[in-house]
Amino acid sequence: MATFVVRRLIASIFILLAATYLMYILTALSGDPLEDLRTSAAPNKAELIAARTRLLDLDVPPFLRYFLWLGDIIGVRGRGFFNLGVTVQNQPVNTLLGQAIGSTLQLVTIATIVAVILGIVVGITTALRQYSGYDYGVTFISFLFFSLPIFWVAVLLKQYVAIGFNDFLADPQISYAVIPIVAVISGLIWMSIIPRKGIQKLITFLVAAVATAGILFYMDLTDWFSVPHIGIVGIVITSIGIAFGVTVISTGLKRRRALYAALTVAGLGIALYFPFMYGFSYGLELWGLVLLAIAAVGVSFAIGWFWGGNDRLPVARTAAITGFLVAAVIALDRFMLVWPQYANSGRVKGRPIATIGSATPGLEGSIWVHGVDLFTHLLLPTLALILISFASYTRYSRASLLEVMNQDYIRTARAKGLTERTVVVRHAFRNALIPIATIVAFDIGGIIGGAVITERVFGWVGMGALFQNGLDHVDPNPVMAFFVVTGGLAIFFNLIADLVYAGLDPRIRVS
Amino acid sequence: MSNLEPPIEPVSDVLVSDEENSIELKEIAGLSQGQIVRKRFFRHKGALVAMFVLLFIVLLAFSSVGFKFGDWKTGGWWPYTWNIAVAIENAGRPTLSLFPFSIGNHPFGQDEVGRDIFAVVMRGTQQSLMIMVIVGLIATFIGTVVGAISGYYRGLTDSVLMRFTDIIITIPVIVIGAVLGRKFGIAGAPVLAVILGLVLWTGLARLVRGEFLSLREREFVDAARVAGARDRRIIFRHILPNAIGVIIVNSTLLMAAAILIETGLSFLGYGVQAPDTSLGKIISENQVAFSTRPWLFWWPGLFIIAIALCINFIGDGLRDAFDPRQRRMPTDRALAKAKRIGPAGGMPVAAVVASGDLDRATIEVSGRGAGLQGGEGARGYYAPAPTEEDRPAPKRDDS
Numbered sequence: 001m002a003t004f005v006v007r008r009l010i011a012s013i014f015i016l017l018a019a020t021y022l023m024y025i026l027t028a029l030s031g032d033p034l035e036d037l038r039t040s041a042a043p044n045k046a047e048l049i050a051a052r053t054r055l056l057d058l059d060v061p062p063f064l065r066y067f068l069w070l071g072d073i074i075g076v077r078g079r080g081f082f083n084l085g086v087t088v089q090n091q092p093v094n095t096l097l098g099q100a101i102g103s104t105l106q107l108v109t110i111a112t113i114v115a116v117i118l119g120i121v122v123g124i125t126t127a128l129r130q131y132s133g134y135d136y137g138v139t140f141i142s143f144l145f146f147s148l149p150i151f152w153v154a155v156l157l158k159q160y161v162a163i164g165f166n167d168f169l170a171d172p173q174i175s176y177a178v179i180p181i182v183a184v185i186s187g188l189i190w191m192s193i194i195p196r197k198g199i200q201k202l203i204t205f206l207v208a209a210v211a212t213a214g215i216l217f218y219m220d221l222t223d224w225f226s227v228p229h230i231g232i233v234g235i236v237i238t239s240i241g242i243a244f245g246v247t248v249i250s251t252g253l254k255r256r257r258a259l260y261a262a263l264t265v266a267g268l269g270i271a272l273y274f275p276f277m278y279g280f281s282y283g284l285e286l287w288g289l290v291l292l293a294i295a296a297v298g299v300s301f302a303i304g305w306f307w308g309g310n311d312r313l314p315v316a317r318t319a320a321i322t323g324f325l326v327a328a329v330i331a332l333d334r335f336m337l338v339w340p341q342y343a344n345s346g347r348v349k350g351r352p353i354a355t356i357g358s359a360t361p362g363l364e365g366s367i368w369v370h371g372v373d374l375f376t377h378l379l380l381p382t383l384a385l386i387l388i389s390f391a392s393y394t395r396y397s398r399a400s401l402l403e404v405m406n407q408d409y410i411r412t413a414r415a416k417g418l419t420e421r422t423v424v425v426r427h428a429f430r431n432a433l434i435p436i437a438t439i440v441a442f443d444i445g446g447i448i449g450g451a452v453i454t455e456r457v458f459g460w461v462g463m464g465a466l467f468q469n470g471l472d473h474v475d476p477n478p479v480m481a482f483f484v485v486t487g488g489l490a491i492f493f494n495l496i497a498d499l500v501y502a503g504l505d506p507r508i509r510v511s
Numbered sequence: 512m513s514n515l516e517p518p519i520e521p522v523s524d525v526l527v528s529d530e531e532n533s534i535e536l537k538e539i540a541g542l543s544q545g546q547i548v549r550k551r552f553f554r555h556k557g558a559l560v561a562m563f564v565l566l567f568i569v570l571l572a573f574s575s576v577g578f579k580f581g582d583w584k585t586g587g588w589w590p591y592t593w594n595i596a597v598a599i600e601n602a603g604r605p606t607l608s609l610f611p612f613s614i615g616n617h618p619f620g621q622d623e624v625g626r627d628i629f630a631v632v633m634r635g636t637q638q639s640l641m642i643m644v645i646v647g648l649i650a651t652f653i654g655t656v657v658g659a660i661s662g663y664y665r666g667l668t669d670s671v672l673m674r675f676t677d678i679i680i681t682i683p684v685i686v687i688g689a690v691l692g693r694k695f696g697i698a699g700a701p702v703l704a705v706i707l708g709l710v711l712w713t714g715l716a717r718l719v720r721g722e723f724l725s726l727r728e729r730e731f732v733d734a735a736r737v738a739g740a741r742d743r744r745i746i747f748r749h750i751l752p753n754a755i756g757v758i759i760v761n762s763t764l765l766m767a768a769a770i771l772i773e774t775g776l777s778f779l780g781y782g783v784q785a786p787d788t789s790l791g792k793i794i795s796e797n798q799v800a801f802s803t804r805p806w807l808f809w810w811p812g813l814f815i816i817a818i819a820l821c822i823n824f825i826g827d828g829l830r831d832a833f834d835p836r837q838r839r840m841p842t843d844r845a846l847a848k849a850k851r852i853g854p855a856g857g858m859p860v861a862a863v864v865a866s867g868d869l870d871r872a873t874i875e876v877s878g879r880g881a882g883l884q885g886g887e888g889a890r891g892y893y894a895p896a897p898t899e900e901d902r903p904a905p906k907r908d909d910s
Contacts, residue, residue: 143820453779
């Protein structure tokens with residue numbers, strides 16, 4: 001194992017060296033770095049050219065200049081370790097790179113997480129309802145999403161989600177013609193997801209449609225879009241729903257102790273709702289919020305542990321998941337509490353959904369206000385990224401689960417008389433996750449460099465901007481900084497993906 | 512896995528799958544591999560519709576505004592050309608209307624200087640289609656050759672070629688495309704296509720290598736070798752036809768990816784350069800005009816989506832057609848019919864068992880291939896065992 005990792009790491013270093021060499025030469029030869037000075041009318045043209053040549057060692061031919069660059073990276077030129085040089089404008093690339101990584105991570109992390117979770121959930125459900133209307137519908141939609149150019153989607157999102165929704169917020173009235181249409185559509189979707197026959201199918205449809213219409217009426221009557229809230233009633237309903245839902249999937253309702261543990265956690269969440277909302281959430285810093293989240297999971301785990309009985313771990317797991325989700329819903333309500341204050345603030349002026357940039361300049365307020373600000377800026381790019389990566393994750397997880405469900409051990413599990421939940425969740429789903437886990441590991445390596453077009457469309461100054469500015473000025477240093485990070489991560493996570501696969505699937509041996 | 516295995520007791524769902532088997536076997540009895548593939552492909556309605564739509568788009572794009580190929584030039588039946596502005600009618604709005612149906616002078620509208628958008632979009636479609644075909648041909652050729660050689664010869668050849676593939680694959684496609692496009696994009700769309708083709712072959716090479724690694728261990732290859740066939744003959748006449756499914760399916764998906772990457776590059780400004788145009792470039796030029804002239808934006812986007820969607824559906828149909836383990840779910844009526852006729856009317860049980868064995872043999876071989884690869888430990892180096900019905904779509908590179 002260790003020799004395998006070491007051998008792979010050494011091979012990776014050589015691959016990265018070769019790839020950076022190729023990239024450096026290509027970038028350096030892609031144009032003339034002095035072009036803007038040559039065509040300029042400045043009186044001190046010759047000195048400017050000489051200065052830039054000295055700054056970027058342009059008198060050395062590119063295939064040798066690479067080694068000067070490499071010397072700075074490994075620190076043999078006495079200018080510090082991992083020195084990525086300066087740009088044409090004489091800014092240190094290391095500083096730019098730090099900012100760019102932060103900005104890009106902010107953009108892509110949530111999108112990747114949501115796309116993976118959504119893709120797996122939808123893929124699994126379509127595989128379980130193979131050849132249903134839902135399956136065909138999702139298949140078509142994922143093909144459609146897979147064919148969308150992201151910049152085209154981006155412009156549509158800006159027009160209809162941002163501008164359209166902001167216009168709607170100016171006078172948030174859901175027209176009574178829209179409510180029945182949405183209700184019928186929601187009923188149809190639920191009817192095709194939940195497998196029922198005959199009259200039960202109709203009941204599913206009616207329940208879903210009436211519930212949707214009821215929620216929309218409630219939102220309309222309470223002016224929900226101006227003053228969004230979940231409220232104590234909503235928290236009680238969702239918490240108990242989460243407790244039951246998590247228990248059903250995690251251990252099954254027959255495991256009474258798990259259900260009681262989950263309900264205890266939900267009750268604790270409800271009890272802490274008012275103290276949190278109007279008490280200690282004020283003046284909370286980011287680290288405090290993180291600590292609270294960890295505490296919520298830890299306390300829930302402990303509650304599950306005490307309820308546990310003979311087999312504690314599954315019960316504790318159920319309680320911990322419930323605790324996390326309940327805490328998340330309460331935090332969501334806390335964010336909603338500052339929404340009116342945010343939307344009507346002097347900086348935002350009633351048009352909250354942003355089309356460009358990563359933050360409202362000059363906005364002041366608590367972490368809750370900044371959280372909402374981040375949300376409104378992340379909404380569009382995240383949607384765009386999710387739309388196009390959602391397709392491949394659904395297809396992967398659908399194919400993976402179908403493959404597993406046709407294995408003999410699934411037939412054995414059914415023949416033993418296990419419940420369908422146990423067969424699907426414990427025997428099929430876990431094994432279906434193995435190939436998905438490697439793909440996710442591989443994709444995480446690609447996310448930092450993977451959003452060049454998205455960043456450009458939504459005006460985020462991140463890795464994409466670093467790369468593009470460098471390329472436009474025929475300046476290898478920022479381009480190479482971009483590439484060292486993305487290429488290095490890609491190779492590293494490729495290795496991780498192999499190890500994850502070997503770790504999860506005992507049939508694969510690394511030696 | 513052997514023929515000695517007793518036939519499975521025919522209980523409920525096993526019985527159903529026997530009937531499915533017999534329907535399947537009756538349908539393909541006496542047909543050649545090519546005929547089976549064709550038959551299965553035409554059964555995929557989405558793929559069939561996609562093929563006709565794509566054919567329509569190709570004919571429309573190339574016949575309407577005409578095209579130039581070297582010195583050979585043909586005019587089109589459309590009265591306007593993509594690079595000449597005419598007087599603006601109707602404030603540039605599209606004259607296409609469905610009720611009552613009429614095309615009018617400028618069905619897709621005009622831009623602010625008066626160019627006919629239908630002609631511009633047709634020209635862009637031509638460029639995108641041409642790029643797609645060139646990329647597909649070049650990438651498929653290189654990928655197949657590199658994959659075949661490294662998979663067949665293994666050892667040092669394999670190591671050298673695969674490390675080279677690793678180097679190329681480390682650089683994101685959009686990045687190397689942008690760097691090369693900046694330098695060569697000015698030379699026109701065909702050059703850009705060649706460059707993209709030289710970059711995009713890596714995934715296919717890995718898949719083909721995986722196929723070759725498992726196929727070269729099969730008996731028919733040993734037989735050919737014992738009969739005295741040379742390496743070249745074994746590679747091209749014996750193994751390659753067996754790997755053709757993987758190659759064709761992945762080339763189609765590659766072509767769909769190529770369209771999106773080209774439009775993405777043109778959008779960033781590193782693709783097709785003015786005065787020529789492409790679908791991505793039209794969108795890029797007009798995205799700020801969305802609120803005033805949305806038609807400048809809708810039509811090129813719709814054509815990109817239509818082409819990419821068609822290619823993806825065709826790829827899906829081909830994948831279903833080539834996958835030997837692909838089973839169509841029989842309709843309830845066909846199942847009921849098979850039940851009525853009973854086992855006597857269907858295939859003999861032995862044939863069913865034999866076919867089951869064949870399937871398992873395939874799984875075993877690819878599983879063994881994967882195990883071998885596990886030794887070298889590189890995900891993506893081996894073809895994943897064929898899934899029940901579809902290999903997943905590849906990850907997009909153009910975000």
